[in-house]
Every structure is written in structure tokens, then in C-alpha cells.
Amino acid sequence: MAALLKLALRNEIEAAQVAAAWMSDTSELDAKLALARQCGDEAKHYRWIEERLGALGADLTGFDPLAGGLSPLSRYLLSLHGTVERAAAGQFTREALAVVRNEVFAGFCDTRGDAETAALYRDRIQPDERHHHELGRRLLARYANTESDQAAASVAAAHTLEIAEEIQELVRLRGLTRAPGC
Ligand SMILES: [Fe+2]
Numbered sequence: 595m596a597a598l599l600k601l602a603l604r605n606e607i608e609a610a611q612v613a614a615a616w617m618s619d620t621s622e623l624d625a626k627l628a629l630a631r632q633c634g635d636e637a638k639h640y641r642w643i644e645e646r647l648g649a650l651g652a653d654l655t656g657f658d659p660l661a662g663g664l665s666p667l668s669r670y671l672l673s674l675h676g677t678v679e680r681a682a683a684g685q686f687t688r689e690a691l692a693v694v695r696n697e698v699f700a701g702f703c704d705t706r707g708d709a710e711t712a713a714l715y716r717d718r719i720q721p722d723e724r725h726h727h728e729l730g731r732r733l734l735a736r737y738a739n740t741e742s743d744q745a746a747a748s749v750a751a752a753h754t755l756e757i758a759e760e761i762q763e764l765v766r767l768r769g770l771t772r773a774p775g776c
């Protein structure tokens with residue numbers, strides 16, 4: 595459980611960092627504010643998960659959630675420019691994955707008898723992750739107007755899924771099959 599929640603800390607801080615980087619060079623006001631909110635939400639999730647780890651007796655002294663640098667997924671996301679590609683990859687797709695992974699993780703917590711961690715995910719974190727995914731959907735509906743925008747959005751979403759699948763495979767190899775998202 596502690597290993598999975600530490601992985602969750604990493605995902606949350608990376609999601610916050612990507613949202614912050616994107617916010618600074620986004621010109622559409624609605625997208626900029628959406629990224630600001632997302633950054634704050636992911637930071638809040640980080641603190642909640644950290645609290646839960648403390649309650650479970652985990653020692654986070656010296657723990658660096660970003661040790662080893664950003665994941666390939668975050669590096670790919672940071673390479674994207676423009677609200678359409680970013681919303682397609684980062685919000686619409688990555689957050690949809692997060693919602694599904696968190697639900698699977700909450701189910702795993704149930705089977706381990708850890709109702710509190712399950713409730714943290716279901717009642718507090720998941721509503722935000724769903725909101726991030728919906729923001730992606732709304733931004734795409736508003737800004738992906740041309741055929742070339744829509745094609746770029748599809749490519750970015752598909753590439754995000756590919757990278758996420760590769761990362762998930764590596765995580766599986768480490769025996770952490772039910773890792774939560776961001
Ligand atoms: Fe998120």
C-alpha cells in the first residue's frame with residue numbers, strides 16, 4: 595500500500611508541474627484558469643495522500659517524489675504546444691486514465707480492508723479528476739474547430755495512451771499492478 599501511494603505522490607506532483615508549466619504560456623483565459631485550478635488540485639491531492647501515508651505509518655523522511663526525473667509521459671506532455679493538443683493529451687486522456695486507475699485502486703483498497711484510503715480516492719480525489727477530464731472535453735469542444743486541430747488532438751490522445759501503456763507495463767513488471775493515477 596505504501597509503495598502504491600508513493601507512486602501516487604509522484605503522479606500527483608508531476609501532474610501539478612505539467613499544469614503549472616502549461617499555464618504560464620497559455621493565452622486563452624479559460625484554459626489558463628483551468629490549468630491553474632488543476633495545478634492546485636493535484637497539489638492538494640499530494641498533501642492528502644501524504645497525510646494518509648503518515649497515518650499508515652510510512653516514513654517519508656528524505657523521500658523525493660521526483661527522484662529520477664520526470665516520467666516519459668510528463669516529458670511528452672511538456673513537449674506539446676497549444677491548447678488543443680494539451681487538452682487532448684493532458685486533460686482529456688491522462689485524466690480519463692487517472693479516473694479509471696483510481697477506481698481500480700480504490701477497489702483494491704477495499705479488498706485489503708483499507709476503507710479510509712478507498713474513501714480518500716472515491717470521495718475526495720475522484721471528483722477533481724473527473725472535473726479535469728471534463729475540462730479537457732470542454733476545451734476541445736471549444737477550440738478544436740478545424741480538421742487539422744482535430745487530427746492533432748487525435749494524435750496527441752493516441753500517443754498519450756501508448757506512453758501510458760508502456761509505463762503501466764514497467765510498473766506491472768515491478769509488481770505494482772494497481773497503481774493509482776494522478
Ligand atoms: Fe488529475
Ligand SMILES: [Fe+2]
Nearest residue numbers: 606636639776
Ligand atoms: Fe490528482
